Amino acid sequence: MEGLRPTFTEAPVTIFATPTKLATESAATSYLGDNRVPDLQKLFQKSDGLPVHLKRGLPDRLLYRTTMALTLGGTIYCLIALYMAAQPKNKK
Template sequence: MLRNLLALRQITQRTISSASRRQFENKVREKQKLFQEDNGIPVYLKGGIADALLYRATMLLTVGGTAYAIYQMAVASFPKKQD
């Protein structure tokens, strides 16, 4: 039992310590320049097409949800007719 635990400990230490690390390029300066640029575009749309699609989807869901909530309130405010 102890031998198995020691072997497991050794394997886990080996895989963690020998794992290759990916080198990522720091893109903070580029993003800062992009978002601080004064070009008349709102900051929530400066990320490109993905930001525009997310914004439109959010607005669509918000408007649709609001309309549905108002519809349900109108339906609930009138009692059903008794036969």
């Protein structure tokens, strides 16, 4: 009777023994796009009285208004569903 003794004699193959990328192949060094951070910092730090989430103009306003409309619509829908669920059922 062997019980719970292991029956294999070789060690299992290690899958993650070697790295798949070298340190010189990192994404930070291979990215050749423009650095837009200084421009965005100037834009967001400008004191024009606008909140940060509306600084980039029309796209931000559309996204903000769409989010607010969906939030209000969902709230109203939930309140109506709760009201209808609270009503007793008709027995005929």
